[in-house]
Amino acid sequence: MPRLVIISDLHLGRPRGAAIGAEALRPIWRGATGLVVNGDTAEIHHPRHRVAAARETLRLADLCAADGIDLTLLSGNHDPYLTDRRHLLLADGRVFVTHGDVLHPAVSPWSPAGRRVREANRLALAALGPAARDDLEARLSASQFACFAEWADLEDLERDAAHSSFLGMFMRPWAVAKVLHYWHIVPRLSARFVEQHVPGARFAVFGHTHRPGVWHVKQRVIINTGSFGFPGRPYAVVLEEDALSIVAIKRRGDVYEMNEKPEQRFELPPANERAA
Numbered sequence: 001m002p003r004l005v006i007i008s009d010l011h012l013g014r015p016r017g018a019a020i021g022a023e024a025l026r027p028i029w030r031g032a033t034g035l036v037v038n039g040d041t042a043e044i045h046h047p048r049h050r051v052a053a054a055r056e057t058l059r060l061a062d063l064c065a066a067d068g069i070d071l072t073l074l075s076g077n078h079d080p081y082l083t084d085r086r087h088l089l090l091a092d093g094r095v096f097v098t099h100g101d102v103l104h105p106a107v108s109p110w111s112p113a114g115r116r117v118r119e120a121n122r123l124a125l126a127a128l129g130p131a132a133r134d135d136l137e138a139r140l141s142a143s144q145f146a147c148f149a150e151w152a153d154l155e156d157l158e159r160d161a162a163h164s165s166f167l168g169m170f171m172r173p174w175a176v177a178k179v180l181h182y183w184h185i186v187p188r189l190s191a192r193f194v195e196q197h198v199p200g201a202r203f204a205v206f207g208h209t210h211r212p213g214v215w216h217v218k219q220r221v222i223i224n225t226g227s228f229g230f231p232g233r234p235y236a237v238v239l240e241e242d243a244l245s246i247v248a249i250k251r252r253g254d255v256y257e258m259n260e261k262p263e264q265r266f267e268l269p270p271a272n273e274r275a276a
Contacts, residue, residue, distance in 0.1 A: 006237040008038035008207025009227035013053025017229035022060035039076025039099025045151040080147035086140040096201035100208030102143040110178040120149035136197040191217035
């Protein structure tokens with residue numbers, strides 16, 4: 001029976017605030033047939049970490065291939081052009097998966113580069129034409145472009161590097177307030193986005209904010225798989241033919257493992273029953 005594991009925000013290649021390495025992730029996909037990393041697989045955006053990020057990404061691909069695991073990478077705001085694949089629709093359209101940077105025009109409204117990113121997003125949508133705001137692929141493409149704009153100016157990147165991480169935000173109290181506010185509103189933003197662009201989806205799986213959780217909003221289940229960096233409480237979504245489970249991931253020594261008991265489990269009725 002197919003068994004797909006979905007995780008996000010590994011941030012491979014970063015010396016701190018990241019998964020400790022591709023090898024350490026191997027127990028997570030034990031018994032699975034496929035692995036999806038839903039954005040921010042690696043620190044491809046950062047010139048200081050790019051080589052290590054590329055090395056760990058290739059190592060992840062090699063390990064999955066060796067274990068017979070079908071690996072799917074979706075791009076996020078830290079690796080916007082790692083792949084052009086930005087979302088998945090699974091389980092006959094009932095499960096929507098995307099990183100989550102598309103939910104806000106500034107991508108990360110707490111970032112020092114937020115104003116520049118918002119403007120890049122606006123310009124990209126304008127270039128795509130009047131219908132772009134209602135088109136899922138156009139919105140994702142504009143967000144991809146805006147994410148790249150955040151890191152395009154290397155001089156600004158180096159200047160802001162110490163302040164752009166979650167831990168660095170505590171040096172800027174206004175940024176902490178913005179994060180807390182965004183954490184509060186993002187489940188509703190997520191549900192609204194799904195209603196507009198993928199109304200057939202009952203479950204929506206995001207990352208990006210680093211805040212793990214499960215929220216029930218207007219008949220939909222909004223899931224965030226958290227991050228392997230700060231605050232370091234990642235979840236996996238395990239998708240099987242008849243169920244979707246949310247499972248906590250714990251670091252045990254030099255590896256990560258999923259808990260045996262899921263935090264929550266949802267039955268997935270067959271598509272013909274759902275239609276009826």
